Amino acid sequence: MDPDRKRKIRLVVALTAAVLLAVALIYTSFSAGTEAREPSDVLAAGPSDETYQLTGEVKDYHRDGTDLRFDITDRDGGGKALPVSYTGVVPDPFREGREVIVTGRLDQDGTFMAEKDSLITKCPSKFADEAAADPEHVVIDQ
Amino acid sequence: MSALGSAALIAALVVAVYAAVAALIGTRGDRRWVVSARRAIYAMCGLILVAVIAIETLFVRTDLSVALVADHSSTTTPLLYKLTALWGSQAGSLMLWAFVLSIASAAVLYLTRNRHREVVPWATAVLAGVAVFFIGLMVAGIFFPGAESWPFAASDPVPPEGAGLTPLLRHPAMAMHPPMLYSGYVFFTIPFAFAIGALITRRLDASWIRSTRRFALVAWIFLSVGLALGARWSYSELGWGGYWAWDPVENAALIPWLTGTAFLHSIMVQERRGMLRVWNVSLICATFALSLLGTFLVRSGVLESIHAFGESKVGPPLLVLIGIVVIGSTILIASRLDSLRSERRLDSLFSREAIFLLNNVLLVGLAAVVAWGTFFPLISEAVTGESSSLAAPWFDRYATPLAIFLVLFMGIGPLVAWRRVTLAGLWRAIAAPLLATAVAAVVLALTIGVSESISAYLLFLVATFTIVAVVTEFWRGSVARRRLVGGSYVAALGSLLTRNRRRYGGYVVHVGLVLALFGIAASSSFQTSRDIRLSPGDQAQVGDYTVTYVKPTTTIDGTEQKLAFGALLDVTRDGRHVTTLSPSREYYSGEAADPNAPLRSFFEGEATSEVGKTESFSRDLWSAMQPDLSSFDRVIDAKDQRYADALSKLPGAEQSDPQVQAVIAQAQGQMVRQLADRYIVDPPPAEIRFNVNPFVVWFWLGVIVAVGGALFAIWPTPEGRRRRVSDVYGARLARELNRAR
Amino acid sequence: MLELLIAILLLVAVAVWISVPLRRREAPVEPSLEDPVLAELEARKQAKYREIRDTELDHAQEKLSDEEYARQDAELRREAIAILKEIDAAEADRRRTAGA
Numbered sequence: 008m009d010p011d012r013k014r015k016i017r018l019v020v021a022l023t024a025a026v027l028l029a030v031a032l033i034y035t036s037f038s039a040g041t042e043a044r045e046p047s048d049v050l051a052a053g054p055s056d057e058t059y060q061l062t063g064e065v066k067d068y069h070r071d072g073t074d075l076r077f078d079i080t081d082r083d084g085g086g087k088a089l090p091v092s093y094t095g096v097v098p099d100p101f102r103e104g105r106e107v108i109v110t111g112r113l114d115q116d117g118t119f120m121a122e123k124d125s126l127i128t129k130c131p132s133k134f135a136d137e138a139a140a141d142p143e144h145v146v147i148d149q
Numbered sequence: 150m151s152a153l154g155s156a157a158l159i160a161a162l163v164v165a166v167y168a169a170v171a172a173l174i175g176t177r178g179d180r181r182w183v184v185s186a187r188r189a190i191y192a193m194c195g196l197i198l199v200a201v202i203a204i205e206t207l208f209v210r211t212d213l214s215v216a217l218v219a220d221h222s223s224t225t226t227p228l229l230y231k232l233t234a235l236w237g238s239q240a241g242s243l244m245l246w247a248f249v250l251s252i253a254s255a256a257v258l259y260l261t262r263n264r265h266r267e268v269v270p271w272a273t274a275v276l277a278g279v280a281v282f283f284i285g286l287m288v289a290g291i292f293f294p295g296a297e298s299w300p301f302a303a304s305d306p307v308p309p310e311g312a313g314l315t316p317l318l319r320h321p322a323m324a325m326h327p328p329m330l331y332s333g334y335v336f337f338t339i340p341f342a343f344a345i346g347a348l349i350t351r352r353l354d355a356s357w358i359r360s361t362r363r364f365a366l367v368a369w370i371f372l373s374v375g376l377a378l379g380a381r382w383s384y385s386e387l388g389w390g391g392y393w394a395w396d397p398v399e400n401a402a403l404i405p406w407l408t409g410t411a412f413l414h415s416i417m418v419q420e421r422r423g424m425l426r427v428w429n430v431s432l433i434c435a436t437f438a439l440s441l442l443g444t445f446l447v448r449s450g451v452l453e454s455i456h457a458f459g460e461s462k463v464g465p466p467l468l469v470l471i472g473i474v475v476i477g478s479t480i481l482i483a484s485r486l487d488s489l490r491s492e493r494r495l496d497s498l499f500s501r502e503a504i505f506l507l508n509n510v511l512l513v514g515l516a517a518v519v520a521w522g523t524f525f526p527l528i529s530e531a532v533t534g535e536s537s538s539l540a541a542p543w544f545d546r547y548a549t550p551l552a553i554f555l556v557l558f559m560g561i562g563p564l565v566a567w568r569r570v571t572l573a574g575l576w577r578a579i580a581a582p583l584l585a586t587a588v589a590a591v592v593l594a595l596t597i598g599v600s601e602s603i604s605a606y607l608l609f610l611v612a613t614f615t616i617v618a619v620v621t622e623f624w625r626g627s628v629a630r631r632r633l634v635g636g637s638y639v640a641a642l643g644s645l646l647t648r649n650r651r652r653y654g655g656y657v658v659h660v661g662l663v664l665a666l667f668g669i670a671a672s673s674s675f676q677t678s679r680d681i682r683l684s685p686g687d688q689a690q691v692g693d694y695t696v697t698y699v700k701p702t703t704t705i706d707g708t709e710q711k712l713a714f715g716a717l718l719d720v721t722r723d724g725r726h727v728t729t730l731s732p733s734r735e736y737y738s739g740e741a742a743d744p745n746a747p748l749r750s751f752f753e754g755e756a757t758s759e760v761g762k763t764e765s766f767s768r769d770l771w772s773a774m775q776p777d778l779s780s781f782d783r784v785i786d787a788k789d790q791r792y793a794d795a796l797s798k799l800p801g802a803e804q805s806d807p808q809v810q811a812v813i814a815q816a817q818g819q820m821v822r823q824l825a826d827r828y829i830v831d832p833p834p835a836e837i838r839f840n841v842n843p844f845v846v847w848f849w850l851g852v853i854v855a856v857g858g859a860l861f862a863i864w865p866t867p868e869g870r871r872r873r874v875s876d877v878y879g880a881r882l883a884r885e886l887n888r889a890r
Numbered sequence: 891m892l893e894l895l896i897a898i899l900l901l902v903a904v905a906v907w908i909s910v911p912l913r914r915r916e917a918p919v920e921p922s923l924e925d926p927v928l929a930e931l932e933a934r935k936q937a938k939y940r941e942i943r944d945t946e947l948d949h950a951q952e953k954l955s956d957e958e959y960a961r962q963d964a965e966l967r968r969e970a971i972a973i974l975k976e977i978d979a980a981e982a983d984r985r986r987t988a989g990a
């Protein structure tokens with residue numbers, strides 16, 4: 008086989024492989040992705056088997072044994088609060104008023120059942136809000 | 150000081166603009182403008198240095214009249230974190246970028262001051278242009294305060310105390326992580342600038358590569374260290390016990406690392422065979438654009454991520470610059486395609502060139518996969534209207550097989566020769582590694598089994614293959630050298646290494662990366678992890694280990710305003726004591742404290758996990774805990790209530806009396822001590838996560854070995870030896886040349 | 891305003907230094923400025939020598955058979971000689987234009 012033909016064959020094989028892999032990639036990504044939703048969207052859609060990636064602001068939380076239960080509202084703070092039930096690692100920055108991302112589904116009883124260890128808390132913005140708080144603060148004297 | 154820094158930065162912008170213009174004028178041939186532009190870059194470097202010294206002085210002095218200091222530092226912040234707080238902010242990151250860029254630009258222009266007469270002026274213009282962008286973004290912050298990009302902005306009002314550094318970031322690894330990453334990005338700018346110059350002047354031989362090859366390797370080292378530091382911080386500081394989550398910001402630094410690695414290999418093919426010229430210029434332009442994209446992703450809030458700092462005004466200009474770079478490079482490359490095409494072709498598939506080509510395809514393929522997954526929320530939104538994201542399992546599914554193939558070819562590459570290897574020779578080289586792999590296959594199948602994790606099993610096999618292949622390369626090289634020059638094997642090895650730094654340094658890098666991947670595979674696929682709820686005296690079984698909660702621990706730290714509740718854990722195995730771990734949870738009373746509820750303020754402020762771990766070559770024992778403070782709530786509120794009552798009985802005027810303040814502070818201190826004592830006497834149960842991570846330490850060790858290998862490869866051979874070698878060959882060839890004439 | 895004054899001062903100092911090369915009438919004295927053609931050829935020559943050495947090492951390690959080594963070595967030496975010839979030609983060119 009002359010080198011030119013060999014080269015063309017190699018090129019065709021390589022391109023076909025690349026195309027096949029790209030198609031596999033694209034196909035699996037659309038089926039493996041979890042949609043991002045805000046609490047108001049999830050509430051509006053009602054209970055279902057669909058898994059969502061919920062993004063919102065934490066309002067109120069308490070521990071219930073090994074579970075963490077908290078209410079989550081839309082990022083702008085408004086709208087109805089969605090109760091979330093979560094087990095697993097609670098990231099250190101988790102606090103009321105912080106933005107979180109958690110994956111799970113809306114249960115029949117209206118609670119968002121979260122997947123284990125899926126809670127992500129965004130690092131707090133270092134600007135304005137922290138420094139604008141009360142300038143007087145507690146100093147411990149040993 | 151603030152005035153000096155501001156002035157220096159504004160002057161730097163003017164000088165950078167001049168440098169760009171002068172360099173462009175110099176491209177027409179008048180050397181005076183080229184030399185002037187070079188001096189301008191040196192001056193710009195000096196001016197930015199002045200600005201950096203100014204801002205750091207303000208940090209060290211904790212000058213709260215500067216917004217940057219007030220928002221990211223405080224009087225009680227330790228010195229190291231005062232100095233490194235600069236790059237925790239947007240304005241500080243821009244300054245860091247500009248600073249490293251100016252140093253790198255000055256360095257490369259100095260080193261090439263007598264070379265590449267036609268390319269350097271264009272490269273200078275590009276470097277100056279990028280500098281204008283970053284300094285310009287900062288200076289624009291003066292006129293657009295909402296952008297928060299001006300480092301010397303004044304605080305309004307001046308607070309009595311700074312916000313301090315988030316406790317989560319008070320870790321040496323996190324302190325060095327941003328400068329390492331940014332240095333990586335910046336050092337890729339150098340070969341990019343020279344590539345653009347080479348394209349414009351059509352000087353498309355390998356000269357632009359030769360002068361900037363080392364800068365690309367330095368960039369690679371910085372990026373590798375930066376990525377590893379981020380992973381190390383995550384593992385040592387965060388409560389989830391992992392080191393890589395395929396988070397968008399992590400991926401943003403990984404993608405240019407992958408394309409940069411591909412670039413380092415493919416330029417070797419161009420230097421030797423003149424092939425892959427189009428590929429190389431495209432790859433370096435892409436790597437630079439990806440570095441800008443990495444910077445953009447962290448600061449723009451466009452993707453949901455644990456790191457996203459929210460919408461930032463700096464995002465859109467960065468995106469515009471990326472667009473200009475991508476479109477500009479594409480047009481430039483397309484217009485030079487005729488000069489770039491090479492006539493050379495691959496001699497054989499069994500050659501090092503072919504392996505490098507394959508490795509490039511794998512690396513760029515992996516980069517494309519990671520990029521697709523990272524930007525998928527935006528892609529899916531554009532396609533379906535719904536933003537959908539991909540989690541770690543999807544990335545692992547594609548990254549794992551690609552990584553396995555990469556490790557395999559990291560082993561085959563050293564065994565073949567350039568141009569064409571004799572098959573018999575290849576067989577001789579590959580026999581020992583293949584045998585070792587076969588043995589490993591059987592041993593591993595019998596000990597850990599295949600079905601537990603097929604991908605880990607395969608990775609261990611190819612890792613064995615590659616490490617044995619590299620070791621045999623060292624061995625046979627020494628033998629061959631000794632045959633040539635005699636002496637001992639050790640001396641032969643020594644001279645072999647010093648005369649072939651690039652080759653053997655590269656082999657060491659491969660070994661390091663294989664070790665790192667081994668650590669990753671072993672600790673992910675064979676991890677034992679349990680979440681247990683223990684009270685003092687309780688015991689639990691995690692894998693082979695018995696974990697006993699011995700007793701509670703507390704710490705009070707006045708300087709850091711920190712209260713820590715922890716647990717002492719005793720770990721035994723088969724009855725024998727293995728180690729004692731002390732994980733704890735640290736609560737920081739911060740600026741958001743309520744003066745009427747000092748105790749509650751601790752538990753409303755920042756909290757971090759202090760990881761308790763023991764590392765060894767064979768496994769890490771890792772623990773994090775969180776006490777269940779629900780039973781303490783009553784106690785805390787009761788004490789706070791008593792305190793508030795007592796405080797309210799004091800008339801307002803008296804409250805600001807310093808002596809009274811001192812008594813109040815003492816009272817608060819006493820309350821905290823009482824709470825801590827209560828925790829010891831009547832401790833609540835704790836949620837404990839206990840992980841057994843096999844061989845994870847090899848990840849860190851592997852990175853260190855890889856960086857060591859890269860440093861060895863980069864080290865210049867002394868001028869004398871280089872000349873001697875070339876003289877010998879020159880003489881030999883001259884004889885042949887005369888015969889040919 | 892203090893910032894502006896300091897900035898102007900700095901700029902003046904920098905401008906003086908930066909404009910030194912511009913104030914000359916003739917081109918700046920750059921004794922070691924390479925000729926790009928010769929520099930590129932020299933670099934290619936060094937790279938070719940390194941290739942010859944690498945092939946020698948590969949052969950010593952028996953990755954290449956004696957015939958394959960002979961073939962590759964000859965090819966590399968041919969390429970090296972071609973570069974040496976180009977260097978000769980370029981140097982002659984330079985001498986001619988310098989003399990003219």
